[in-house]
Amino acid sequence: MSKVVNPPTVVVQSDADLLAKATAARIVTRLVDAQALRGTASVVLTGGGIGIAVLSELAKAPARDAIDWRRVDVWWGDERFLPAGDPERNETQARAALLDHVPVPAERVHVMPAPGGPDGDDPEAGARRYAEELRAAAGGGADAPPFDVCLLGVGPDAHVASLFPELPAMYETERTVVAVHGSPKPPPVRVSLTLPAIRGSREVWLLAAGESKADAVHLALGKAGPVQVPAAGARGRSRTLFLLDHAAASALPPGLYVPGH
Numbered sequence: 001m002s003k004v005v006n007p008p009t010v011v012v013q014s015d016a017d018l019l020a021k022a023t024a025a026r027i028v029t030r031l032v033d034a035q036a037l038r039g040t041a042s043v044v045l046t047g048g049g050i051g052i053a054v055l056s057e058l059a060k061a062p063a064r065d066a067i068d069w070r071r072v073d074v075w076w077g078d079e080r081f082l083p084a085g086d087p088e089r090n091e092t093q094a095r096a097a098l099l100d101h102v103p104v105p106a107e108r109v110h111v112m113p114a115p116g117g118p119d120g121d122d123p124e125a126g127a128r129r130y131a132e133e134l135r136a137a138a139g140g141g142a143d144a145p146p147f148d149v150c151l152l153g154v155g156p157d158a159h160v161a162s163l164f165p166e167l168p169a170m171y172e173t174e175r176t177v178v179a180v181h182g183s184p185k186p187p188p189v190r191v192s193l194t195l196p197a198i199r200g201s202r203e204v205w206l207l208a209a210g211e212s213k214a215d216a217v218h219l220a221l222g223k224a225g226p227v228q229v230p231a232a233g234a235r236g237r238s239r240t241l242f243l244l245d246h247a248a249a250s251a252l253p254p255g256l257y258v259p260g261h
C-alpha cells in the first residue's frame with residue numbers, strides 16, 4: 001500500500017489565549033467523532049506552555065462533557081524524567097490542568113516512566129516498558145496505536161516531544177519510544193515517542209505561539225529534513241494541522257494560510 005501524506009493545514013488565531021481555546025474546542029469535536037466511529041478515542045498530550053494551556057481550556061470548556069471520558073486513552077508524547085509528582089513533570093501539569101477534573105479511568109492514563117518506579121532510575125528500561133504498553137494497546141502485531149490526535153508543542157529549535165535536532169533519537173527508525181540524554185531544554189534526561197510512533201497517528205497537531213517559534217514553524221513547513229528540523233517530520237496519516245498564533249505564523253510566506261481576524 002502506498003503511503004500518501006496530505007500536506008499540513010495551517011490555522012492561525014490572533015493570540016495564544018484564543019489558540020488554546022480554539023484547540024480545546026477542536027479536541028472536543030475530534031474525540032467525540034472518534035468515539036462515534038470506533039467507541040473509544042485516544043489522545044497524546046504534550047508538555048510546554050501552550051500544550052498545558054490547551055488542557056486548562058479543555059477543563060473549562062462547557063462542551064468537554066460531550067466526550068465520554070471513560071472511553072478515552074491518554075498517552076504522552078514525551079516526559080521529563082523526574083520523580084512522580086515533580087511539578088516539572090508533564091504528567092503532573094496535565095493532571096492539575098485537566099486529568100484531575102474529568103473521569104478518565106486510571107488504567108487509561110498511560111503515564112511515561114519516572115525514576116524510582118518499576119524501572120529504577122533507568123530511562124532506557126522505562127522507554128522499553130512504555131513501548132510494550134503501546135504494543136499491547138495496539139494489538140494485532142502493530143507497534144503503536146493509531147492515535148486519534150497527537151498534540152505536539154514546537155520549540156524554537158523546531159523540536160517536538162523530546163526529539164531535538166541532531167540527537168540520536170532523530171535517527172530512530174524502529175523503536176517507538178526512546179530515552180533522551182543531553183536535552184538542551186531542561187531537564188537533560190527525558191523519554192520520548194519517536195517519529196515512527198508519532199507518524200502512526202491519524203492526526204498530528206503542532207501547536208506554536210509566540211515570535212520565538214516563527215522560524216521553527218517556517219522551517220517545519222518547508223523542505224527541511226527531520227534530523228535538523230524534527231517538526232518537519234511530524235505528520236499524521238490522514239491529517240496534519242499547524243495550529244498557530246499570529247506571532248508564530250509571522251515568518252510564513254503569504255498565501256500559505258488564510259489570514260484570520
Ligand SMILES: O=C(O)[C@H](O)[C@@H](O)[C@H](O)[C@H](O)COP(=O)(O)O
Nearest residue numbers: 047048049050153154155160161
Ligand atoms: O516537555 C516539554 O517541554 C515538551 O513536551 C516540549 O516538546 C514542548 O512541547 C516544547 O518545548 C514547546 O514548549 P513551549 O510551548 O513551552 O514553548
